[in-house]
Amino acid sequence: MAQLAVGVDFLSEFGRLQSPVQKKTKEALAKFQEHTHAGMHLEKLANVRDERVRTIRIDKFWRGVVIAPETGDRFTLLRVLPHDDAIAYAKSHKFTVNEVSGALEIRDVAALEQLTESPPAATVSESKRLFEAVSDGDMRKLGIDPQVLAVARMIIDEPMLDTITPVLPEGQSDVLQGLAAGMTVEEVWSDIVAPRVPAEPIDTDDLVAAVERTQGRIALVDGPDELLALFEKPMALWRVFLHPSQETVAYRPSYWGSAQVTGGPGTGKTVVALHRVKHLVTNRELPANSVLLTTFTRGLAEALDRDLAQLLDPEQRQAVQVLNVDRWAHGVVRAEHGTIVMAYDDELRERARGAADALDAPFTPAFLLEEWRQVVLANDVRDEAGYLAAPRRGRGRGLTKGQKRTVWAVIERLTVGLRRDRKWTHLTIADEAARLVAARERPPFRHVVVDEIQDLHPAQWRLLRAAVPLGPDDLFLTGDPHQRIYGNHVSLRSVGITVGGRSTRLRINYRTSAEILHWSLGVLGDIAIADLDDGLDTLTGYRSALHGEPPTLVPANSPAEEARLLAAAIDEWRADGVDPGDTAVVARTNWFAKRIRRELADHGIETADLHDPSRGPDALRVGTMHNMKGLEFRCVAVVGVGQDSLPLPQAITSVSEDPVRHVLDVQQERCLLFVACTRARERLRISWSGNRSDLVPSTLTPQ
Known part of the structure; x- marks a missing residue:
């Protein structure tokens, strides 16, 4: 019986094929189980670069491109394309094994030969070269072979590299992109190359072994049932596959303490967290609910729970408890104190105003509440002496000792009133839960895995630190400071967590096209982003492995026109084969999102909330930028990005009240827009009515 491996390019393309072609593709590939050339319509071509290439007939107009082994029965499906395109692809490409990584490489030999035989005119007139500081020896050490090296020596700048990248073998392209982004040879080796180097010797003639080593880009399918599952949810299932750099981190046998994984959007941090859970429960005998997998919302x-179900069998799943931090904290406090009654923002502002008025304190409710959250609760302050000594990280307005005493008196009056009335906030619940869990004789978990760590408050961190005993593999943390959208800043050391020597950065985006990513990075500008270890985070070397359409900027004269143009764009996406459920419309506020839903309904477009699991693929998703965290869609429309809406005025502290907080608030709005834009896999559309927000880069010509 023939075995099938499936390339990621095919998986990403399958969902865009028209339904009849999808059906015929399934039928044709199912015949791999028969292992008869006649049944599969497997055809050998003349005048090819690689004698192992075949095409498989899907129908009269479509063909698949397949690598056939010289021995054995492991076939690899790479692409499904229109007939002539498939023939051209098969004839121009060659399949090799990298001498350093042992991975399968797919190279456009025809294009590479044309580049070296007829170099671009710019390379003749320009003497400076992008990689002139990197020796041939270092290039070879990093896995750059002679053919690619000849091309690399012609490249004069990053735009030229971006143009050539699609014809390069992917692994070698990653190396060149890393060097171009400013990474040293040593950093490229440790971050990109070393995780891919196999323990066993490499046979560059053994294509089957290379396929098995390339599971980050090729899925090995075991039988017809798994093949059908891959077709039903190609991108959802692909999310739980690992690339080599991710696999090294997720399946390291053990960390001798807490470990941290950071990286930009789409680099696979969540996938790594899921696989770390799988590693923990697979290699140890663990009782039920002894591993906590948690996140912010x-x-x-x-x-996470849905994705974990694709990785673990039912028995393994019993060892894992999946809860967001607030929900777990609520359960801990409710078990001790009974029913919880929440105090929300409006009530808190009134209580803060009343406490300040009672003491004739010249501070606004906004300032007092932020001081309470970011200084008192963040530093676990219990009395005036503790407050006077506490660091005021992120608080720009300086206070004299006398002013601090006044502020403490107001905050104490506020918190006494809340306790008297048995009212709670999410942070006071986390604070109390941390105290209760720390007082237990034994922590409740053996291992804790945390995703989206950048948004957690120090009170929540204290709870997580108390949840697991100090020791090997206690905490495994994943996140991206550039996606911090809730204004919480923390030093892990300050909450008893150290990750020295156990921190890894992922640099390759496997979700968003390079064109969308490049524009989205412009949203962040030149702002400095604090990490979680008393330093600054960097996106040096961060890049996309994909190419596609640039974002579209769409101004409108009125909100009604913006909605009409949006509806027309959605209709175009649907005509191109994009399911409504794989499309998202995103706004800054709930109010704007609800208005857009009404206006789209007037245009006959059915919508659903972003996180509504009851709605199927026929409903387009609508929600806020905050709720887009952790999601991805083929097409994303970000609406209402006008000067009066972003930054959201009520989310920005005035310069007069706190100049440092003002800068952080604007930075947070930039991060929020960045998060929303980087949820798009293929198409990103930005629209506004009136004047465009200053946060929107103008590097593209509006349409």
């Missing part, structure tokens, strides 16, 4: 926790 309930919606993200539900997504």
Whole structure:
């Protein structure tokens, strides 16, 4: 019986094929189980670069491109394309094994030969070269072979590299992109190359072994049932596959303490967290609910739970408890104190105003509440002496000792009133839960895995630190400071967590096209982003492995026109084969999102909330930028990005009240827009009415 491996390019393309072609593709590939050339319509071509290439007939107009082994029965499906395109692809490409990584490489030999035989005119007139500081020896050490090296020596700048990248073998392209982004040879080796180097010797003639080593880009399918599952949810299932750099981190036998994984959007941090859970439960005998997999919001926790079900069998799943931090904290406090009654923002502002008025304190409710959250609760302050000594990280307005005493008196009056009335906030619940868990004789978990760590408050960190005993593999943390959208800043050391020597950065985006990513990075500008270890985070070397359409900027004269143009764009996406459920419309506020839903309904477009699991693929998703965290869609429309809406005025502290907080608030709005834009896999559309927000880069010509 023939065995089938499936390339990621095919998986990403399958969902875009028209339904009849999808059906015929399934039928044709199912015949691999028969292992008869006649049944599969497997055809050998003349005048090819690689004698192992074949095409498989899908129908009269479509063909698949397949690598056939010289021995054995492991076939690899790479692409499904229109007939002539498939023939051209098969004839121009060659399949090799990298001498350093042992991975399968797919190279456009015809294009590479044309580049070296007829170099671009710019390379003749320009003497400076992009990689002139990197020796041939270092290039070879990093896995750059002679053919690619000849091309690399012609490249004069990064735009030229971006143009050539699609014809390069992917692994070698990653190396060149890393060097171009400013990474040293040593950094490229440790971050990109070393994780891919196999323990066993490499046979460059053994294509089957290379396929098995390339599971980050090729899925090995075991039988017809798994093949059908891959077709039903190609991108959802692909999310739980690992690339080599991710696999090294997720399946390291053990960390001798806490470990941290950071990286930009789409680099696979969540996938790494899921696989770390799998490693923990697979290699140890663990009792039920002894591993906590947690994150910031309930919606993200539900997504983690769904993805985990694809990785673990039912018995393994019993060892893992999946809850967002607030939900777990609520359960701990409710078990001790009974029913919880929440105090939300409006009530808190009134209580803060009343406490300040009672003491004739000249501070606004906004300032007092932020001081309470970011200084008192963040530093676990219990009395005036503790407050006077506490660091005020991120608080720009300086206070004299006398002013601090006044502020403490107001905050104490506020918190006494809340306790008297048995009212809670999410942070006071986390604070109390941390105290209760720390007082237990034994922590409740053996291992804790945390995703989206950048948004957690120090009170929540204290709870997580108390949840697991100090020791090997206690905490495994994943996140991206550039996606911090809730204004919480923390030093892990300050909450008893150290990750020295156990921190890894992922640099390759496997979700968003390079064109969308490049534009989205412009949203961040030149702002400095604090990491979680008393330093600054960097996106040096961060890049996309994909190419596609650039974002579209769409101004409108009125909100009604913006909605009409949006509806027309959605209709175009649907005509191109994009399911409504794989499309998202995103706004800054709930109010704007609800208005857009009404206006789209007037245009006959059915919508659903972003996190509504009851709605199927026929409903387009609508929600806020905050709720987009952790999600991805083929097409994303970000609406209402006008000067009066972003930054959201009520989310920005005035310069007069706190100049440092003002800068951080604007930075947070930039990060929020960045998160929303980087949820798009293929198409990103930005629209506004009136004047465009200053946060929107103008590097593209509006349409």
